[in-house]
Amino acid sequence: MDIEKKLINVKYKTDNVPHLVLNQEICKVCEDKVCLTICPANVYKQALSGENTDNDAKKSDTIECISVEYENCLECGACRVACPYGAIDWKYPAAGCGVAYKFS
Amino acid sequence: MTENFREKIDAIVVGAGPAGVSAALAIKRGGKNVVVLDRSENIGSKNMFGGAVYLNSIKSILPNSYKTAPYERFMTNHTYSFLTEDEAVSVNAVGKNQTTATVLRPKFDKWLVEEAKKEGVFFAPKTLVKKLIYKNGTVVGVQTEQEKYFAPVVILADGVNSLLAKQIGLRPEFFPKDMVLSVKETLKLDKKVMEERFHLEEGSKEGAMFEFFGGLSEIRTFRKNKKRLVTPFAIGFLYTFKDSISIGLGVSLEDLANYKMRPYELLEKFKENPAVKKLIKGAEEQEYSAHLIPEFGFNNLPRLYANGVMVVGDAAGLVNSAHFEGTNFAIESGKLAGETAVIALNLGNTRHNILKIYKEKLQKSFVLKDLKSYRNVVEKLYSRKKSILYYYPKKMAELMETVTCVDNVPKKRKFRKFFGSIFFERSITELFRDFKAFLRLFFDIMF
Ligand SMILES: Cc1cc2nc3c(=O)[nH]c(=O)nc-3n(C[C@H](O)[C@H](O)[C@H](O)COP(=O)(O)OP(=O)(O)OC[C@H]3O[C@@H](n4cnc5c(N)ncnc54)[C@H](O)[C@@H]3O)c2cc1C
Ligand code: SF4
Ligand code: SF4
Numbered sequence: 260m261d262i263e264k265k266l267i268n269v270k271y272k273t274d275n276v277p278h279l280v281l282n283q284e285i286c287k288v289c290e291d292k293v294c295l296t297i298c299p300a301n302v303y304k305q306a307l308s309g310e311n312t313d314n315d316a317k318k319s320d321t322i323e324c325i326s327v328e329y330e331n332c333l334e335c336g337a338c339r340v341a342c343p344y345g346a347i348d349w350k351y352p353a354a355g356c357g358v359a360y361k362f363s
Numbered sequence: 364m365t366e367n368f369r370e371k372i373d374a375i376v377v378g379a380g381p382a383g384v385s386a387a388l389a390i391k392r393g394g395k396n397v398v399v400l401d402r403s404e405n406i407g408s409k410n411m412f413g414g415a416v417y418l419n420s421i422k423s424i425l426p427n428s429y430k431t432a433p434y435e436r437f438m439t440n441h442t443y444s445f446l447t448e449d450e451a452v453s454v455n456a457v458g459k460n461q462t463t464a465t466v467l468r469p470k471f472d473k474w475l476v477e478e479a480k481k482e483g484v485f486f487a488p489k490t491l492v493k494k495l496i497y498k499n500g501t502v503v504g505v506q507t508e509q510e511k512y513f514a515p516v517v518i519l520a521d522g523v524n525s526l527l528a529k530q531i532g533l534r535p536e537f538f539p540k541d542m543v544l545s546v547k548e549t550l551k552l553d554k555k556v557m558e559e560r561f562h563l564e565e566g567s568k569e570g571a572m573f574e575f576f577g578g579l580s581e582i583r584t585f586r587k588n589k590k591r592l593v594t595p596f597a598i599g600f601l602y603t604f605k606d607s608i609s610i611g612l613g614v615s616l617e618d619l620a621n622y623k624m625r626p627y628e629l630l631e632k633f634k635e636n637p638a639v640k641k642l643i644k645g646a647e648e649q650e651y652s653a654h655l656i657p658e659f660g661f662n663n664l665p666r667l668y669a670n671g672v673m674v675v676g677d678a679a680g681l682v683n684s685a686h687f688e689g690t691n692f693a694i695e696s697g698k699l700a701g702e703t704a705v706i707a708l709n710l711g712n713t714r715h716n717i718l719k720i721y722k723e724k725l726q727k728s729f730v731l732k733d734l735k736s737y738r739n740v741v742e743k744l745y746s747r748k749k750s751i752l753y754y755y756p757k758k759m760a761e762l763m764e765t766v767t768c769v770d771n772v773p774k775k776r777k778f779r780k781f782f783g784s785i786f787f788e789r790s791i792t793e794l795f796r797d798f799k800a801f802l803r804l805f806f807d808i809m810f
Binding site: 262264265266268269272291293296297299300301333334335336337339340341345350351353354355357358359360361362363 | 402403404405407408409410411412467468469489490491507508523524526536537538539541542544546547548549607609616619620623624625626627648649650651652653654655
């Protein structure tokens with residue numbers, strides 16, 4: 260299912276500082292990675308895919324394990340509650356920033 | 364805000380949803396100065412719900428609301444629909460008595476705030492409270508991104524995630540079992556089509572609402588190299604607005620996590636159910652949204668007050684999620700906390716030994732009474748979810764077929780077969796457990 264298509268209609272005012280920050284050290288050893296599926300806006304993605312070149316793979320120690328498209332966040336809080344290791348430093352975006360519903 | 368003004372604040376309310384505005388109105392009406400802070404630029408733009416509000420509840424704080432509130436449609440048509448994969452059995456109540464109306468939160472919340480401003484409540488939009496200022500075991504103010512506000516009493520109406528209640532340890536950390544995640548779409552639908560489809564009188568403000576059980580049952584999942592059929596605990600809803608409808612799902616966060624399901628994929632699957640598809644046909648996507656519903660209920664109630672602070676509405680988990688009721692609990696709890704703040708301010712003592720009046724008032728009101736009688740409902744329903752969301756919808760469809768299908772088989776034989784199946788096609792303990800859960804709920808709610 261195409262989540263991008265759903266998100267097109269959502270209005271945001273993007274904060275230039277990410278409001279969601281992961282402790283990637285924990286993510287690296289996390290088995291279930293529930294954040295990858297639970298998020299209604301698909302904010303979290305596996306950063307290293309099979310398509311990465313050798314070069315990328317070598318850098319994998321320094322590369323983050325989960326990428327965070329915080330710009331798409333709907334501020335629901337589900338990831339914060341679902342992450343079993345409390346690895347998400349979950350804040351609200353700066354005042355006036357983030358999602359802005361018009362018809363909900 | 365000017366220094367001069369800030370020195371005069373008697374109370375600070377964090378969050379301008381129904382709970383916060385209701386609290387502020389009660390405080391102002393008690394002759395005290397109150398400021399409401401909200402992180403959104405356009406008030407209401409962070410908030411989503413099903414949703415319908417209850418006219419009596421709104422009237423209890425704003426008697427003129429019938430004339431001025433931005434009500435979209437009045438719910439005259441209420442349907443409970445039990446779905447199987449391709450069939451639906453519905454119970455439909457049609458009535459003229461208008462006690463419930465749909466609203467769009469961005470419009471409704473703005474209206475609430477404007478009404479409060481007219482009575483002299485100060486309002487600061489685009490103000491994010493970062494943390495509470497805590498001194499000698501007492502909350503004495505709040506720290507926003509820019510400045511500090513001080514007041515003898517602070518009311519936390521900051522919604523389900525209430526980071527602030529967490530900060531001062533009024534509630535423990537949440538677990539997935541404490542929450543329902545809701546995803547929803549608002550879809551634009553031509554008025555004429557809507558009126559015909561939902562049997563609403565032409566040109567009227569009549570409206571329809573639906574709750575759906577089942578339809579998302581026995582879904583195939585593939586995890587850890589194992590195939591499984593699972594039934595996530597999910598309840599669907601549909602509401603009609605002036606020229607749009609909302610279609611959504613509330614899903615147990617625990618099930619989403621355990622089954623590794625994506626909430627929007629479940630929503631799409633739900634929309635594909637033939638009975639649902641028919642209702643939303645031709646409607647155009649307008650907005651997608653997501654929000655949590657607190658489900659920790661009466662048995663895990665957070666502390667509702669401490670020195671200098673009270674917690675109201677969703678922030679305190681005051682929701683009856685079995686009925687999607689929350690705004691009424693928010694408004695009532697806000698009002699009772701506001702009244703308590705006035706008493707405390709008049710006494711010049713906002714410590715916990717006075718603020719406990721808030722909890723006593725809540726206990727006497729429908730808020731904690733309802734939460735108490737419903738304390739086991741969600742847990743019990745959850746424990747029997749496969750029965751409720753899969754087995755009984757299927758049996759209801761079968762029964763309807765037995766009744767309606769004319770096929771030269773004697774009726775007696777058909778009915779016998781149907782009722783026999785209830786006892787024999789599952790293990791009898793399942794039936795016994797369903798019955799036990801039903802009895803338990805019946806006695807909890809009635810006595
Ligand atoms: C899908 C869904 C369907 C629902 N359906 C219904 C229904 O049909 N009927 C019904 O009665 N209830 C329904 N509810 C429940 C209802 O929406 C809530 O119970 C109600 O909105 C709670 O009101 P509140 O004022 O406590 O919190 P909210 O309405 O969540 O308001 C919280 C406010 O606080 C602000 N805020 C948060 N943190 C900060 C901070 N740090 N600083 C400044 N501001 C902050 C937010 O911007 C927001 O405006 C539904 C809920 C959901 C999710
Ligand atoms: S955020 Fe939490 S759930 Fe996601 S990978 Fe990191 S530790 Fe695991
Ligand atoms: S808060 Fe909700 S929308 Fe935002 S990242 Fe977490 S789960 Fe996704």
